[in-house]
Amino acid sequence: MAYVSVDKMFCKGCGLCVEVCPKGIMALDMDTINAKGYHPAVCTDQDACIACMSCALMCPDVAITIER
């Protein structure tokens, strides 16, 4: 099992991680706005993550960390 963490301060809400996740478990948190004024990404189902790292590699701001 993996744990996906997003550094909300670095996220700019571009949605690239949402698009690339093969499990469809990344989403923009519409209930949260970070200091930059963006809705940050969040993992909606940690148990479903297969630790493929696609989201972390895609993120242009290196905001995602995958812990195995």
Ligand code: SF4
């Ligand atoms: S590591 Fe892979 S499966 Fe897990 S949230 Fe990122 S893109 Fe999705």
Ligand code: SF4
């Ligand atoms: S790819 Fe990075 S900057 Fe873009 S929404 Fe995902 S975590 Fe945020």
